[in-house]
Amino acid sequence: xxxxxxxxxxxxxxxxxxxxxxxxxxxxxxxxxxxxxxxxxxxxxxxxxxxxxxxxxxxxxxxxxxxxxxxxxxxxx
Amino acid sequence: xxxxxxxxxxxxxxxxxxxxxxxxxxxxxxxxxxxxxxxxxxxxxxxxxxxxxxxxxxxxxxxxxxxxxxxxxxxxxxxxxxxxxxxxxxxxxxxxxxxxxxxxxxxxxxxxxxxxxxxxxxxxxxxxxxxxxxxxxxxxxxxxxxxxxxxxxxxxxxxxxxxxxxxxxxxxxxxxxxxxxx
Numbered sequence: 001x002x003x004x005x006x007x008x009x010x011x012x013x014x015x016x017x018x019x020x021x022x023x024x025x026x027x028x029x030x031x032x033x034x035x036x037x038x039x040x041x042x043x044x045x046x047x048x049x050x051x052x053x054x055x056x057x058x059x060x061x062x063x064x065x066x067x068x069x070x071x072x073x074x075x076x077x
Numbered sequence: 078x079x080x081x082x083x084x085x086x087x088x089x090x091x092x093x094x095x096x097x098x099x100x101x102x103x104x105x106x107x108x109x110x111x112x113x114x115x116x117x118x119x120x121x122x123x124x125x126x127x128x129x130x131x132x133x134x135x136x137x138x139x140x141x142x143x144x145x146x147x148x149x150x151x152x153x154x155x156x157x158x159x160x161x162x163x164x165x166x167x168x169x170x171x172x173x174x175x176x177x178x179x180x181x182x183x184x185x186x187x188x189x190x191x192x193x194x195x196x197x198x199x200x201x202x203x204x205x206x207x208x209x210x211x212x213x214x215x216x217x218x219x220x221x222x223x224x225x226x227x228x229x230x231x232x233x234x235x236x237x238x239x240x241x242x243x244x245x246x247x248x249x250x251x252x253x254x255x256x257x258x259x
Contacts, residue, residue, distance in 0.1 A: 023233050028201055030182045035202035038097035044110070047092050047117060051085055054121050 080124050084133075088120065091134045094203055095141055101198045102145050104187055112148070116141040132209060139213045142195065185235040189228050196224035197232075 095116060099109035119140050120127075127136055186194060192214075199210040200221065207225075211218045 019229055019233050023237055024229060026237075027229055027232050030178070031186075031197065031202045034179065034182065034186075035094075035097045035101060035198070038100050039093040041093065041096070043089055043092045044096075046110070047113065048089065050114065050117060051089055051121075054080070 080121065084124070084127075087133050088117065088137070091137050092117075094134065095137055098138060098198060098203055099141060099145070101186070101202065102142075102195060104183070112141055112145055115144055119144070134203075135205065135209045135213055138199070138203070138205075142213055146191075181236060182232075185232050188235060189231055193224045193228035193231065196221050197228035200225050 092113065095113050096109060099112040099116075100106055103109050103112065116137060120137055127133070186197075189197070195214060196210060199205045199213060200207060205213065207218050207221050211221045214221065
């Protein structure tokens with residue numbers, strides 16, 4: 001493998017999809033490895049709590065969708 | 078549809094891949110989690126518009142993607158702190174070698190145009206069909222296919238430049254080197 005710095009030699013590669021199956025599968029493998037690293041972290045508490053809270057009787061708190069004000073303390077518990 | 082227990086569980090189950098998608102798009106872990114949070118709030122606030130039986134992950138991904146796009150337009154890559162932040166998100170540090178390769182790959186992914194990157198991730202990592210990816214991105218299936226192809230070609234060119242011969246010479250080169258072959 002050569003280092004990425006040599007991208008100066010970035011020719012006008014037309015990207016006609018002339019990829020070998022080997023390179024295709026290598027890209028696919030790395031892409032999934034990167035992605036799955038995050039997936040394996042599961043659901044952070046922050047989000048589990050959020051969804052749980054909204055499930056409570058009394059329904060969803062009013063949410064400022066435009067994200068202007070950050071009122072965190074609506075109906076704790 | 079109302080927020081039933083099972084729907085709530087389905088939304089929770091989609092969170093890990095929503096995060097992975099958000100990080101791949103934004104290259105920034107903190108921003109990604111904000112995006113996911115915003116996505117969940119928006120989804121829950123609009124849960125009535127979700128069609129029971131339709132593809133819940135695709136619906137959530139669409140929301141996240143649209144949020145990212147509007148946010149992205151505002152910010153225009155003001156934060157380019159991708160590498161450091163991304164590495165922080167990893168619980169298990171890969172071995173040194175794998176780590177380097179990984180950073181290279183991330184760097185190359187960052188260089189792809191937005192449209193191509195999201196198409197590649199949706200199809201190649203999230204595992205959506207071309208049809209679902211097209212509906213998430215609001216474009217034609219053929220457009221997704223060509224974006225994915227261009228993304229792969231570009232990644233290959235960025236990462237495996239020394240393997241240029243693997244791509245096969247292009248027409249003009251072939252004409253030159255193959256000239257005497259007759």
